[in-house]
Amino acid sequence: MDWLLLALQIPLMLLLAPLVQGIIKTSKARWQSRRGPGVLQPYRDIAKWLSRESVASDQASWIFRAAPPVYAAAILFAALLVPTLERRSPLPAIADAIVFVGLFALARFWLAIAALDTASNFGGMGASREVAFAALVEPALLLVLFAVALPAGSTSFSAMVGDGWPGAAAVPAFAALLVVTIAETGRVPVDNPDTHLELTMIHEGMLLEYSGRPLGVIHWATQVKQLAFLSLLAALFFPWGMADAGSRAPLALLLGLLAWFVTVVVLGLLLGVIETAYAKLRIFRAPDLIGVASVLGVLAVMLTFVVEG
Amino acid sequence: MSNTLLLIAPLVYFLLAVPVALVAQRWRVLPAALIALGGVAGALASLWVLRESEVITLAGWQIAPFAQFSVRLDALAAFFVGVICLPAVAVAIYGIGYLNAAGADHQHAPPAAIDALLAAFLAAMTLVVLADNVFSFLIAWELMSLVSFFLVIGDGRQATARRAGFIYIVMTHISAGFLLLALLLLARQAGGFEFAQLRAATGGLDGWERNAVFGLALVGFGTKLGLIPLHVWLPRAHPAAPSHISALMSGVMVKTAIYGLVRVIWEFAGPGPAWWGGLLMALGAISAVLGILYALMERDLKRMLAYSTVEHVGIITIGVGAAALAASKGHPTVAALALTAALVHLYNHSVFKGLLFLGAGALQTGAGTRDLERMGGLIRRMPKTALCVLIGALGIAAVPPLSGFAGEWLLFQGLLDLGANVNSATIGLLVALAAGALALTGALAVAAFVRAFGVGFLAQPRSAGASAAREVPTSMLAGMALLAASVIAMGLAAAGVVRMVRPVTTGLVGTHATPALGEGNVFNAGWLSGAYAPWAVVAGLVAVGVLPWLVARLLGGAGRERVAPPWVCGVDLEPRMQYSATGFAKPIRLIFQAVIRPQRTVDVDRPISAYFVSSIRYDEQLHPIYERHLYQRGVAVLVGASRRIRTLQSGSIRAYIAYIFLTLLVVLTLTRLL
Numbered sequence: 001m002d003w004l005l006l007a008l009q010i011p012l013m014l015l016l017a018p019l020v021q022g023i024i025k026t027s028k029a030r031w032q033s034r035r036g037p038g039v040l041q042p043y044r045d046i047a048k049w050l051s052r053e054s055v056a057s058d059q060a061s062w063i064f065r066a067a068p069p070v071y072a073a074a075i076l077f078a079a080l081l082v083p084t085l086e087r088r089s090p091l092p093a094i095a096d097a098i099v100f101v102g103l104f105a106l107a108r109f110w111l112a113i114a115a116l117d118t119a120s121n122f123g124g125m126g127a128s129r130e131v132a133f134a135a136l137v138e139p140a141l142l143l144v145l146f147a148v149a150l151p152a153g154s155t156s157f158s159a160m161v162g163d164g165w166p167g168a169a170a171v172p173a174f175a176a177l178l179v180v181t182i183a184e185t186g187r188v189p190v191d192n193p194d195t196h197l198e199l200t201m202i203h204e205g206m207l208l209e210y211s212g213r214p215l216g217v218i219h220w221a222t223q224v225k226q227l228a229f230l231s232l233l234a235a236l237f238f239p240w241g242m243a244d245a246g247s248r249a250p251l252a253l254l255l256g257l258l259a260w261f262v263t264v265v266v267l268g269l270l271l272g273v274i275e276t277a278y279a280k281l282r283i284f285r286a287p288d289l290i291g292v293a294s295v296l297g298v299l300a301v302m303l304t305f306v307v308e309g
Numbered sequence: 310m311s312n313t314l315l316l317i318a319p320l321v322y323f324l325l326a327v328p329v330a331l332v333a334q335r336w337r338v339l340p341a342a343l344i345a346l347g348g349v350a351g352a353l354a355s356l357w358v359l360r361e362s363e364v365i366t367l368a369g370w371q372i373a374p375f376a377q378f379s380v381r382l383d384a385l386a387a388f389f390v391g392v393i394c395l396p397a398v399a400v401a402i403y404g405i406g407y408l409n410a411a412g413a414d415h416q417h418a419p420p421a422a423i424d425a426l427l428a429a430f431l432a433a434m435t436l437v438v439l440a441d442n443v444f445s446f447l448i449a450w451e452l453m454s455l456v457s458f459f460l461v462i463g464d465g466r467q468a469t470a471r472r473a474g475f476i477y478i479v480m481t482h483i484s485a486g487f488l489l490l491a492l493l494l495l496a497r498q499a500g501g502f503e504f505a506q507l508r509a510a511t512g513g514l515d516g517w518e519r520n521a522v523f524g525l526a527l528v529g530f531g532t533k534l535g536l537i538p539l540h541v542w543l544p545r546a547h548p549a550a551p552s553h554i555s556a557l558m559s560g561v562m563v564k565t566a567i568y569g570l571v572r573v574i575w576e577f578a579g580p581g582p583a584w585w586g587g588l589l590m591a592l593g594a595i596s597a598v599l600g601i602l603y604a605l606m607e608r609d610l611k612r613m614l615a616y617s618t619v620e621h622v623g624i625i626t627i628g629v630g631a632a633a634l635a636a637s638k639g640h641p642t643v644a645a646l647a648l649t650a651a652l653v654h655l656y657n658h659s660v661f662k663g664l665l666f667l668g669a670g671a672l673q674t675g676a677g678t679r680d681l682e683r684m685g686g687l688i689r690r691m692p693k694t695a696l697c698v699l700i701g702a703l704g705i706a707a708v709p710p711l712s713g714f715a716g717e718w719l720l721f722q723g724l725l726d727l728g729a730n731v732n733s734a735t736i737g738l739l740v741a742l743a744a745g746a747l748a749l750t751g752a753l754a755v756a757a758f759v760r761a762f763g764v765g766f767l768a769q770p771r772s773a774g775a776s777a778a779r780e781v782p783t784s785m786l787a788g789m790a791l792l793a794a795s796v797i798a799m800g801l802a803a804a805g806v807v808r809m810v811r812p813v814t815t816g817l818v819g820t821h822a823t824p825a826l827g828e829g830n831v832f833n834a835g836w837l838s839g840a841y842a843p844w845a846v847v848a849g850l851v852a853v854g855v856l857p858w859l860v861a862r863l864l865g866g867a868g869r870e871r872v873a874p875p876w877v878c879g880v881d882l883e884p885r886m887q888y889s890a891t892g893f894a895k896p897i898r899l900i901f902q903a904v905i906r907p908q909r910t911v912d913v914d915r916p917i918s919a920y921f922v923s924s925i926r927y928d929e930q931l932h933p934i935y936e937r938h939l940y941q942r943g944v945a946v947l948v949g950a951s952r953r954i955r956t957l958q959s960g961s962i963r964a965y966i967a968y969i970f971l972t973l974l975v976v977l978t979l980t981r982l983l
C-alpha cells in the first residue's frame with residue numbers, strides 16, 4: 001500500500017469526477033450546436049443537492065437511507081484501485097481487478113434494493129432493467145480484465161498496466177471495454193443520462209425517489225464511477241506518461257497527472273461523440289450490443305492464448 | 310482411544326437423538342440439544358483432524374463374511390464432517406420453534422417424527438463421508454436417501470409432496486444403481502471392498518475401466534448433485550420438505566455427492582485424462598447459468614432457492630473440473646488452487662443456502678406464504694428475519710466482503726491459473742467460456758437476490774398475510790443468527806477457511822495452493838500478486854463511506870429529511886403498483902428467452918368492441934426442454950415396457966412356480982456353461 005498515492009488519488013477522484021462530467025456534457029452540447037451549461041455545472045448541481053432537504057418515501061425502510069453511503073463507498077473504493085499517476089494500483093495488496101468488479105456489484109445490489117424499497121413502480125422498473133443489463137455487462141468486463149491479466153500474469157492492477165496495446169488481444173479488449181464503459185456509465189446508445197422518460201430510463205429510474213443530499217451523493221458517486229472506468233481504459237490501453245512504480249519524483253508524478261487527465265478527457269470526449277452520433281437503442285436492442293462486448297471479451301481471452309502459444 | 314472417540318462422537322450424539330426424540334415428545338429441546346452437541350463435537354473433530362493432519366480409522370463389526378463395517382476420518386472426510394455439522398447446529402436450534410409454530414410447512418407430520426428423522430438424516434450423511442468400504446458407503450448412502458425421502462413426503466397427505474417424493478426416490482435410486490456399478494467395477498479390480506484396497510488398485514486399472522468408472526460415478530453423483538439435466542428431482546423435492554430440512558438437503562446433502570466425486574476422481578479412478586475435467590467444467594457451467602436463470606423465473610421462494618442450489622453445484626463442479634484438468638496436465642499447484650476454490654465455495658454455500666432456507670421457513674411461519682408475490686413490507690413486521698436474510702442474500706450474491714465473494718474470487722483465480730499454465734487454445738477457450746459463465750452467473754445471482762429480498766421484504770405488503778405478519782420465535786431467530794454470523798465471519802476470515810482446506814488438497818493432489826494463499830488473512834493467488842484482503846476491504850469501505858458523508862455535512866449542515874408518499878403520477882399508492890417478482894424478472898426473461906423458452910398466452914376479452922377491453926388474462930409458464938425431450942420419452946418407453954411385461958403377471962401361483970423353475974434352469978445352465 002502506498003499512502004502518498006492513496007492520499008493523492010482520493011481527492012483526485014472526488015474532485016475531478018464532476019469536472020470530467022462537465023467537460024463531456026459541454027462537448028456534447030457543442031457537437032449538438034448548443035452552448036451548454038458550462039464545465040462547472042456538475043459542481044453547482046452537487047452543491048445544490050447537498051444543501052437541500054431530502055424527501056423520503058413514506059414506505060421506505062432503513063435500506064433506503066443506508067444505500068447511498070454504501071453505494072458511494074463501494075464506488076469510491078473501487079476507484080482507488082485503478083492506477084492513475086503511477087504504473088501501479090494504490091492498493092495492490094488489498095484488492096485486485098476481481099474485487100474491482102465485485103465492488104460495483106455491491107453498489108448495484110444496494111441501489112437496486114433501495115429502488116424497490118420506495119414502493120414506487122419507477123424504482124422497480126429501473127432496478128429490474130439495471131440488474132438485467134448488468135448481468136450482461138459484468139461478464140464482458142471480467143473477460144476484458146482477464147484478457148489483460150493473463151499475459152501480465154496477475155490480476156493485480158499494478159501488474160496489468162503494461163506499455164499500452166499489449167498484443168493483438170488489445171483490439172477486441174479495448175472495443176469491449178469501451179462498450180462496457182458506455183453501459184456502466186449509462187450513456188447512449190444503452191441508456192440516456194439526460195432523461196427521466198420511463199420508456200428508456202435504467203439508472204435514473206432507480207434514483208427517482210431520491211432527492212436532496214442522498215441524491216447528490218449518488219450522482220457524485222456515479223460521476224466517480226465514470227471517471228474510474230475512463231481511468232481503467234486509460235491505464236490498460238493508453239498508460240503513456242505514467243510515472244514508474246514507486247517513483248517519488250514530483251515532476252514524474254505531475255507529468256503522470258497531466259497525461260492521465262488528458263487521456264481521460266480525450267476518452268470522455270469520445271463518449272460524447274458517440275453519444276451525439278448514435279441514437280439510443282430500443283431498450284431490448286441494447287442487450288445485442290452488450291452481447292457483442294461479451295463475445296469480444298471471449299475473443300480477447302482466446303487471442304492471448306493464440307498469440308502466446 | 311480418545312481419537313476414536315473424536316471419530317464417533319458426532320455419530321453417537323446424532324444416533325442417540327433418534328430414540329430420545331421419539332420418547333421425549335414433550336421436551337423437544339432434548340433431541341435438539343443432542344443434535345446441537347453432536348454438531349459441535351463434529352465441528353471440533355473436523356477442525357482437530359484438519360489441524361493435526363491425522364487419519365483416524367475404526368474397523369470392525371463383520372456384517373457378513375464378505376462385508377464389514379468400517380469408518381475412517383481423513384482430511385477430506387473431516388472437511389465434509391465440518392460442512393455437515395455447522396449447519397446442523399443452527400438447524401437443530403431453529404427446529405425447536407419452527408415445528409411448534411403454526412403455519413409452518415411441515416405437512417402435518419408430527420414434530421417428534423421430524424426430529425427423529427432429522428437426527429437420522431444427519432447421522433446418515435456423516436456416515437456417508439466416514440464410510441471406509443463399499444458396503445458401509447452404500448448402506449449410508451441409501452439410508453441418507455430414504456430418510457430424506459420420508460422427510461420430503463411428510464405424512465403423505467399432500468399430493469405435490471407425494472409426487473415430489475416419488476420423483477426423488479426414482480432418481481435417487483437410478484443414482485444409487487450407477488454408483489453400485491461403479492464401486493463394484495472398482496472392487497472387482499481391487500479384489501476387495503475396502504476403500505484402502507480400491508486406492509491401492511488404482512494403478513492396475515486400464516484406460517477403459519477408468520473411463521467407465523468415471524462415467525458411472527458422474528451419472529450417479531451428478532444425479533444427487535442436481536447437475537442439469539439430472540436435476541429434475543431437486544427443485545421439486547427440496548422445497549417439499551420442512552424448511553430446516555430443505556436447508557440441510559440443499560446446503561449439505563448435495564455436497565456428499567461432491568465428496569464422492571472427489572474421492573473417485575483423485576483416489577479410486579484417477580487422475581484421469583483431460584476430458585474428465587473438461588466435461589465437468591462444461592456441465593458445471595451449463596448448470597450454473599441455467600440454474601440461476603430458472604431461479605429468477607420462480608416466484609415460490611423455496612423453489613427459487615432450490616434452483617439456486619443447482620447453480621452453486623454447477624459453480625463447485627466448475628472448480629472440481631478445473632482441478633481435475635490441471636491434475637491430468639501435471640500442474641498440481643493449479644489443481645490445488647482450483648480444488649481449494651471449489652471446497653471453500655462448497656463450505657460457504659452450505660452456510661448461506663442453509664440460512665436462506667431457514668429464512669424461507671421463517672417467512673412461511675411469520676407471513677404464511679412462500680410466494681414472493683404475496684409478501685412485501687416484511688422488513689417492518691419481521692425486522693430481525695429481514696436482516697438475517699439480507700446477510701444471506703448478500704453472501705449468495707457474491708458481493709464483497711461476505712463469504713460468497715471469497716469463493717468466487719478463488720475460483721476465478723483458479724481458472725486464470727489454469728489458463729496461464731496450460732498453454733493450449735482449446736483449454737483457453739474452455740477457461741474463457743467457464744470464466745464468462747461464472748461472471749454471468751454471479752451477475753444474475755445479484756439480480757435474483759435483489760428480486761427475492763426487494764420484492765419479499767421491502768415496500769408495501771402484497772397480501773393480507775403479509776400485512777399481518779409477525780416476527781418468528783427466538784429459537785428460529787437464533788438458528789438464523791448463527792448462520793448469518795457465519796456468513797460474515799467466513800467472508801472476513803476467508804483465509805482461515807483456505808488454511809482449513811490445505812490438508813485436504815495436500816492429501817489429494819499432493820500439494821496445496823501457493824503458500825501465500827491464506828497467509829495473514831490475505832489471499833495472494835497462484836501467481837504474482839492478485840490479492841484480496843477482506844478485512845482491509847471492509848476497513849477501506851468504512852473509511853471512504855464516512856468520507857463523503859463528512860464532506861456533505863460540511864457543505865450542507867445537518868441533514869434534513871421529510872417523509873412523503875412516493876410519486877405515482879398523481880394517484881393513490883397501491884401495493885399492486887409495485888413491481889412484482891414476475892415483472893422484475895421480465896427483462897431477463899426476454900433477453901434469455903432463446904435459452905429458457907417461456908410460453909406465454911395472453912387472452913384479451915373485448916366483448917363490445919375492439920376498443921373496450923373487459924379483461925386480460927396473462928399466463929406464462931416454463932417448460933424446460935429437457936423435461937419434455939429427455940424424461941417424458943424415457944418415461945413413455947418405460948411405461949410401455951412395463952405394460953408388456955404385465956402380461957406375465959397372471960396372478961396364478963402355478964405360473965409363478967413355473968417362472969421360478971425356468972429361472973433356476975437357466976441359471977444352472979449358465980453357470981455350467983460359463
